[in-house]
Structures are given as structure tokens and as C-alpha cells.
Amino acid sequence: MKDHVRSNWQNAVLVCRKCSKKLDGGFGPDGDERLAKALRKHLSLKKGRKAAAGIIEVNCLGVCPKGAVTVVNGAQSRDWLLVKRHADLDELSAMLGLTPPDSGVSPPV
Template identity: 70%
Template sequence: MAAGLKTRVRSNWANAVLVCAKCSKKLDGGFGPKGKASLGKALRKQLHLKKGRKAAAGVVDVKCLGVCPRGAVTVVNGAASREWLLVPAGADLDTVAHALGLDPR
């Protein structure tokens, strides 16, 4: 191992969710109460998650996941990476959170 690198950094995340930023940008919002927020921001707000590694779960916007559905955003739960979700614009955020294993209850 190279000198000066940390071997581990702790986080409080129970789950890590990857949200395609390219899909979100194509929709130009589409989520939240007014329909103007991106999926990542709307999920964080709905679940009362903070940003960074001290949050209970991580919702991370990534460049492109390569699926590119029309009118939807590609989302991957890191713990269940074999099944990807295609979330249409205006979808109920509680339903999305439940499907990702991020139950607010």
C-alpha cells in the first residue's frame, strides 16, 4: 500500500443508492411536491437524510448508468445491485424509497 493512504473511512450509511444524474438532467426535475427537484434531492428531503457519510443512508448522483430510459431515472441500490429501478417522473417518493429498501418508517 502506498504511503499516506488511509486504509478505511467510516460512514453511517446503511444503504448506498446510485441515481443517474444524466437521466435526472434530461427530466429537468420532475420530483418532489412541486415537481421541480431532481430525484436525488427529493429522496434526501423526503427521507430527511443529511449529505455526506454521516447520513443514515447515501443517495449519490453518478454520471451515467448507461440505461437511459425515456421519462424516467435509473436508480440502483448498492445492496441489491442486480435489480435496477426505472423511476418515472412524478413517482411517489415513499413508494420509491420502499422499493429501494430505504423505508422512512
């Protein structure tokens, strides 16, 4: 039996599922998508470990902001983000070091 599996993830981003549920959407072009899904779509990420980055919904992270979603960037886990409803996904992607595939800009190393 294998003791590890490889993934293509360059980074892992944790998104609070409970915050997302409380906002009932709030992101994406029509403002009706949950943050994790909207971000995955925005970055054209595949699913699972074949994706270039992992955007994972997790249980409550204990911050519970009003009108925002708690997000942890695995590469910068000391500063958590509180992402407000209708946040600009380009800006958020840049803060997370993730870039859309057609942007022509490589993520910071």
C-alpha cells in the same frame, strides 16, 4: 495515514445524473426537484457519510430510459429501477429499503 473511513450508510443508492438532468426536475412536492435531492429531502437524510444512507448522483449508467431516471440500489444491484417522473417517493423508498425517520417502520434487514 488511514486506509479507510467509517460511514453511517446502511445502503448506497446510485441515481443517474444525466437522466435527472434530462427530466429537468420531475420529483418532490412541486415536481421541480431532481430525484436524488427530492429523495434525500423526503427521507430527511443528512449530507455525506454522516447520513443514514447515501443517495449519490453518478454518471450515465448506459440504460438511458425516456421519461425516467435509472436508479441502482446497492443492496440489490441485480435489479435496476427506472423511476418515472412524479413517482411516489414513499413507494420508491420502500422499494429501496429506506424509510422516512417519522414512519415508525424499520427498514427490512
